[in-house]
Amino acid sequence: MTMTTPARTTTMPHVEWGRVRPARRTADRLMKIIATSFTLIAIFVLFWILGMLIVKGLGGLSVATFTQVTPGPGTEGGGLANAIVGSIVLTFLGIAVATPIGVLAGTYLAEYGRDSKLAGLIRFINDILLSAPSILIGLFVYVILVEPFRGYSGWAGGVALGIIAIPVIVRTTEDMLRLVPGPLREAGAALGAPPSVVITSITWRAAKSGMLTGILLALARIAGETAPLIFTALNNNFWFSPNLIGGVSNLPVTIYQFASAPYENWQQLAWAGSLIITVSILVLSIIARRIVRGGK
């Protein structure tokens, strides 16, 4: 600690007791003003973005947005029905891929691996995957699923989203399981239950709401992902085939393609889609936060 105020005040003997030197007070006030205004800037940007979406997106929203398919170049009207359904399908496909793997891996880290070196390594790598650029995961899935099978597919898109969701679920599952008190496990073991039964019927049950939060957060994370879908699920203006082979239309890539297109109805749909996707994601994240706070 470098608090040398007594030494400094000796050079200014006229300072009264209990008063702060003006220079120190000014620095303190300046810092408070700067910190407060920086916070206001960030909040302002959030509301600016939300305001922009509401102003430009509400005008484009109509019943047709939810019932008609995306229009081709130069066609009038149209909606986002296929893109919305496609996005929901891809997102849930991603969660369906990620949940079993993520929950089991998180369980291994919290219950079996614990402080072992291997668990430490997996934890570290998982944290890196958590912040890895999503575009690289898109490229990875392109190389392993799109190129070998000669074609874009909803399956590849779902797998790409799943890979992005896995680290989120692993992380929250482990954190939540670690919050479960040890004596609870010991009580189960004392009744003669093997570890697997202790985990599935005691630890998982106690950490249920926290684990659900992890899955919701993962859902919010992948619902707006665009970059990985460009290389995997692609996009088109039709209803996708039920086997998900070929391009599957989805909201983020539709927004990307429509936003800077020369057709006015495309731009309107891009704004409407942006509003839909942002509101859904913000609602999901707020629900997830509520569950966490309620659980505590």
Next chain:
Amino acid sequence: MSAVTDQFAAPSASVRKTPKGTFDLVFRNASFLAALFVLVLLAGIMASMVIGGWPAFREFGFGFLTSSVWDTQNDQYGAWPAIVGTLSTALIALVVGVPLSLGIAVFLTQLAPPWFKQPVSTAIELLAAVPSIIYGMWGLFVFAPLFAAYVQIPLSNIVEGMPIIGTVLYSRSPSGLGILTAGIILAFMIIPFIASITRDMLDQIPSVLRESAYGIGATTWEVVRHVLVPQAGVSIIGAIMLGLGRALGETMAVTFVVGNANRLSASVMDPGSTIASRIANEFNEALGLQLNSLIALGCILFFVTFVVLVIARLLVARVKRY
């Protein structure tokens, strides 16, 4: 916890029926394999980038990194402009974003009244929930026109003809799109990550330390500067590195606002491109060597972000896992 123990009797009875320990073994191995899968994923991403980009690395050798040519007609590709674009946008993002994030963290931990802390924290975290593509739309349609009218044009008039800054800050076509715009948008995207980790780090410092500093007459600024920052220093650097990792690989927002020019310009006001924006732009039309070159770009991005993220995690992990 009575509900837990009530439910507990049934499954344990069902286990008795199966051969002893079979389910136990299967469950243990399944969770072990799932955990190993995380390692396999990272190794797979690394391998696929190296293998996919290999033809480009073999064709151009080390020159791939330093060449500025990107010529689809003659199949000549070089990564230099994209590398420079990626590093400069990320650097601008840090220069703008780090002071903002630290200010927000200080506000949340030291200045905000308790009732105000939670809503502000949530608002900052929601900045992270807004999808990347929405930042791109905001940047392209709202921020860029304002930036062109109120910053680029006046600034160009002022700096024109001056040495160095006349080049770096002069915009030949003031459209609002360019490296600087991309950097500013990125700054807002990384603020929630840096700010919330720093906030948690500052919250963890024992309040005895703060109180003793206040006790000897320190002002809030002096407590932050001489007590809190030295205590949390290393992990704040870790949080900044984590933000850097995000900024380097961010794709959609940058693709919207960076201008997507393939050549290198000396001015931060001019359009450029980053590794991620070039991949997103050209991938669907790319064939043959161009495709390999794009994956090779991805490979470079992978190794750069990997190193940055490893350093970030090691620094943050000293205090607490994040």
